[in-house]
Amino acid sequence: MTRRISxxxxxxxxxxxxxEIFLDDDGAVEDCHFQIPELRGFERxxxxxxxxxxxxxxTRICGVCPASxxxxxxxxxDGCFGNECPELAHKLRDMYYNAHYIHxxxxxxxxxAAPDFVCGPDSDPAMRNILGVVDKVGxxxxxxxxxxxxxxxxxxxxxxxxxTHLVWxxxxxxxxxxxxxxxxxxxxxxxxxxxxxxxxxxxxxDVVLGNEGYVDLIVNGPYTLDVHNMGLxxxxxxxxFYDGKVRVVDFEGxxxxxxxxxxxxxxxxxxxxxxxxxxxxxLKQRGWxxxxxxxxxxxxxxxxxxxxxxxxxxATPKAQEAHDEMFKTLGGKPVxxxxxxHWARLVEMVQNAETLQKYCDDPEITGDNYRxxxxxxxxxxxxxxxxxxxxxxxxxxxxxxxxxxSANLIVGTTNNNAPIHMMTKRVASTLIxxxxxxxxxxxxxxxxxxxxxxxxxxxxxxSLPGEMPLEVQIIKGGKPYREFRRNC
Amino acid sequence: xxxxxxxxxxxxxxxDAVGILLAREVGAALxxxxxxxxxxxxxxxxxxxxxxxxxxxxxxxLDSIKTRDGVPGTWxxxxxxxxxxxxxxxxxxxxxxATAMALGRSVGMRLPDDAEIHILAVEIDDNINxxxxxxxxxxxxxxxxxxxxxxxxRVVLDGQTEGRAAPAGGRHAAAxxxxxxxxxxxxxxxxxxxxxxxxxxxxx
Numbered sequence: 031m032t033r034r035i036s037x038x039x040x041x042x043x044x045x046x047x048x049x050e051i052f053l054d055d056d057g058a059v060e061d062c063h064f065q066i067p068e069l070r071g072f073e074r075x076x077x078x079x080x081x082x083x084x085x086x087x088x089t090r091i092c093g094v095c096p097a098s099x100x101x102x103x104x105x106x107x108d109g110c111f112g113n114e115c116p117e118l119a120h121k122l123r124d125m126y127y128n129a130h131y132i133h134x135x136x137x138x139x140x141x142x143a144a145p146d147f148v149c150g151p152d153s154d155p156a157m158r159n160i161l162g163v164v165d166k167v168g169x170x171x172x173x174x175x176x177x178x179x180x181x182x183x184x185x186x187x188x189x190x191x192x193x194t195h196l197v198w199x200x201x202x203x204x205x206x207x208x209x210x211x212x213x214x215x216x217x218x219x220x221x222x223x224x225x226x227x228x229x230x231x232x233x234x235x236d237v238v239l240g241n242e243g244y245v246d247l248i249v250n251g252p253y254t255l256d257v258h259n260m261g262l263x264x265x266x267x268x269x270x271f272y273d274g275k276v277r278v279v280d281f282e283g284x285x286x287x288x289x290x291x292x293x294x295x296x297x298x299x300x301x302x303x304x305x306x307x308x309x310x311x312x313l314k315q316r317g318w319x320x321x322x323x324x325x326x327x328x329x330x331x332x333x334x335x336x337x338x339x340x341x342x343x344x345a346t347p348k349a350q351e352a353h354d355e356m357f358k359t360l361g362g363k364p365v366x367x368x369x370x371x372h373w374a375r376l377v378e379m380v381q382n383a384e385t386l387q388k389y390c391d392d393p394e395i396t397g398d399n400y401r402x403x404x405x406x407x408x409x410x411x412x413x414x415x416x417x418x419x420x421x422x423x424x425x426x427x428x429x430x431x432x433x434x435x436s437a438n439l440i441v442g443t444t445n446n447n448a449p450i451h452m453m454t455k456r457v458a459s460t461l462i463x464x465x466x467x468x469x470x471x472x473x474x475x476x477x478x479x480x481x482x483x484x485x486x487x488x489x490x491x492x493s494l495p496g497e498m499p500l501e502v503q504i505i506k507g508g509k510p511y512r513e514f515r516r517n518c
Numbered sequence: 519x520x521x522x523x524x525x526x527x528x529x530x531x532x533x534d535a536v537g538i539l540l541a542r543e544v545g546a547a548l549x550x551x552x553x554x555x556x557x558x559x560x561x562x563x564x565x566x567x568x569x570x571x572x573x574x575x576x577x578x579x580l581d582s583i584k585t586r587d588g589v590p591g592t593w594x595x596x597x598x599x600x601x602x603x604x605x606x607x608x609x610x611x612x613x614x615x616a617t618a619m620a621l622g623r624s625v626g627m628r629l630p631d632d633a634e635i636h637i638l639a640v641e642i643d644d645n646i647n648x649x650x651x652x653x654x655x656x657x658x659x660x661x662x663x664x665x666x667x668x669x670x671x672r673v674v675l676d677g678q679t680e681g682r683a684a685p686a687g688g689r690h691a692a693a694x695x696x697x698x699x700x701x702x703x704x705x706x707x708x709x710x711x712x713x714x715x716x717x718x719x720x721x722x
Contacts, residue, residue: 075530075648090530090561137565141613159617160565164624173625179565194562 049454049476056464062455063305064447064480076437081110081428082201084437088424089195091439096194097130097186098417098442101272102424104199109292109411110428111201111404118400119203124272125389126189126198127415128382131271132223133182133193134418135375135382138484139230140175143372146478147238152471167233178226181219185386188212203401210396217390224348224383231352231376238373239359248369249360252460253479255368255453256281256323258313258330260445261337262416263288268345269337269381271416278313278330279340281323283364286313291412294423298440310448311440321452329452332420332445333483334374339364344377346384352377368453371482407432417442419484443485453479519634521675522574523548525558526581532649533590533642533656537580540640544580544668554675564613568622568629576634578674580667583639591659592641593667598632636674638667 052060072091076084085103089096101123108115141160145153149162157165164172183193189208190198198205208216238244247253263277264270278286278297289297300309301318312318316328323329330336338357344350356373357363389395412425420442427436443450457479461472525541528534538559545556557570571577583594598616613621622629640663643653652660 070646071648087530090528137613141565141617160613161617161620161624164621169624172621176565176568176622176625176627180569183566183569195559 051458058464059459059462062458064451064454073437076434079434081107081426081432081434085199086197095417097127097196098415098422100196100199101127102413102415102422105413106411106424106426107201110426112406112408114202114402114404116203116399116402118397122204122400126186127272128385129182129185131382132379133179135379136179139375142481147244151475155470181223185216185219188216202404207398207400208396213396220386220390227379227383234376248367252457253369254366255449256366257327257449259336259339259364260330260332260421261340263341267342269341276421277340291414308444308447311445321448329448331449333371334378335365335371338374344381346381348384349377349381352380368482419443420445446483450480450483450485519575521554521576523556523578524560526560526579528561530648530650532644532647533653534582534645536582536640536642540580540667543664544671547668563615565618568618571629572627574630577630578671579637581639582642584642588641590641590643590655591663594639596637598635
């Protein structure tokens with residue numbers, strides 16, 4: 031008879047997700063499902079609307095990464111209008127987006143990742159949060175986190191007028207440029223953000239790398255996965271978040287394919303499982319081979335670690351140094367230890383800050399050629415950016431009047447649906463064994479498996495769930511056997 | 519005492535918009551007041567909310583909720599203490615609301631006391647489908663709901679009890695799990711510094 035353990039909803043994750051762990055009679059893990067509800071009807075909602083409205087609508091899809099949707103949507107709309115976007119507009123969008131990345135990565139590291147390491151995976155759940163981190167490493171850290179996030183947000187406000195519900199990107203460019211006065215406000219904040227990125231990296235070295243047990247957990251623990259990797263790269267195969275081609279590298283580090291956004295349907299297909307609302311993307315040319323790893327796998331990760339795995343290099347020098355240190359420590363590319371996602375985010379944050387510095391020093395950034403009004407409707411566009419949580423694809427078509435006729439989205443986390451499922455099952459199988467009753471520490475270590483992916487299923491809804499933030503239910507013989515709850 | 523009225527939700531996911539709609543109508547009914555700012559569309563939570571709430575003495579949140587077997591249009595009142603025992607403002611991508619507030623206070627930010635955080639949560643039916651209209655059951659209850667929420671906000675702001683819905687028998691229900699109706703307790707001590715930026719109308 032199967033026992034079922036439900037973790038519902040998952041703590042410290044956006045959206046309402048549930049993990050169900052099925053145990054056999056002996057208490058060994060039989061299977062593990064990661065389930066989330068999916069919002070419905072987006073395509074129908076946007077059909078018939080002016081295509082240029084979509085970048086403003088899609089920011090409502092997700093309150094966590096609105097700029098990612100805005101940017102991908104803007105690029106798709108650019109495609110529908112013949113891609114007449116000036117270089118300065120791309121620079122400004124990229125500048126905004128790098129600030130957005132810093133804002134997001136700080137939150138993930140300090141509020142989600144750090145508690146597991148600074149406080150410990152089996153620490154009191156009530157203190158396994160950012161307050162626990164501050165309690166351990168000092169009050170000034172809390173103030174620095176809030177200040178750094180505020181600066182990253184302020185840069186977005188200055189450039190785009192908003193940091194959420196953005197209306198800045200228009201077909202053919204952006205609605206406003208960056209004045210000399212605005213740049214003068216941004217510049218000192220960028221300097222501080224660079225320092226904060228390096229500080230965060232050092233904190234990771236001190237707290238995580240300085241603890242042999244944590245390094246062993248990252249490298250030798252159950253948190254490894256042998257699937258392929260996906261990420262955006264520029265013309266030099268360096269990491270890029272806003273533009274470029276999507277590169278897919280296999281589990282041994284060899285390039286499988288590098289494709290332009292409009293070619294995505296030749297590369298990615300989606301599989302459906304009856305127990306999940308969310309689809310499972312896979313590499314189309316390899317076919318769906320199930321939840322398998324290695325040479326036979328058609329699955330891929332699209333994560334911060336994947337971005338670093340697929341790229342030949344970082345785009346900026348200090349990020350390159352951080353990148354080299356990471357891969358030297360972890361044994362070279364591709365790194366398969368998924369807990370290294372947290373380290374990869376910090377490496378990315380250095381590049382984000384250096385990229386902002388580059389734009390601050392770019393004499394063209396305060397120019398006024400930031401938009402051309404498109405004069406043609408070409409009817410189709412695909413926009414791809416790297417959302418913080420993975421490759422994000424928007425594909426639109428419109429009629430000769432510019433009215434939307436179709437929209438297809440593959441969001442960042444969806445790419446990782448199969449890897450999250452596999453990773454969670456592996457960790458659960460390793461830790462929950464016959465005779466071992468799952469306790470809070472074990473369940474948190476299961477959660478760490480998918481928390482590494484920073485999955486985000488928010489997709490807009492903000493309704494209070496009205497229930498406890500975590501329910502663990504064990505069902506034996508079809509009847510409740512044990513139940514307990516805990517808070518975030 | 520400076521109050522922020524916050525409408526939480528998503529305007530394009532059917533009933534998830536109810537907090538936004540209520541904030542707009544309640545804000546309009548209350549009219550301009552020097553002690554009140556209204557942000558009628560907010561979709562952020564956790565650490566991001568700190569930036570919005572900082573500088574205010576009191577926070578009133580209008581949001582949606584979905585409980586097991588809940589009746590659309592029913593509404594509940596929580597304060598920060600209740601929420602700590604149940605959930606937060608749902609953006610748990612970073613920190614939950616209570617944790618974010620505690621963090622802000624620990625580093626010296628001026629934030630409303632727990633007793634001055636009032637969350638009015640409306641039971642909804644559909645937050646899965648994209649759409650700009652409320653679901654039929656919530657739409658049917660909306661006018662009465664709006665009047666009750668307005669009365670409740672007036673109680674919070676001014677202590678006026680006229681027109682306030684009865685706790686039992688009306689839509690004002692005690693939430694399962696301890697979210698029982700509560701009236702604001704002793705106001706927090708007044709402080710002189712104003713919010714960094716006065717805000718009104720839509721969230722930027």
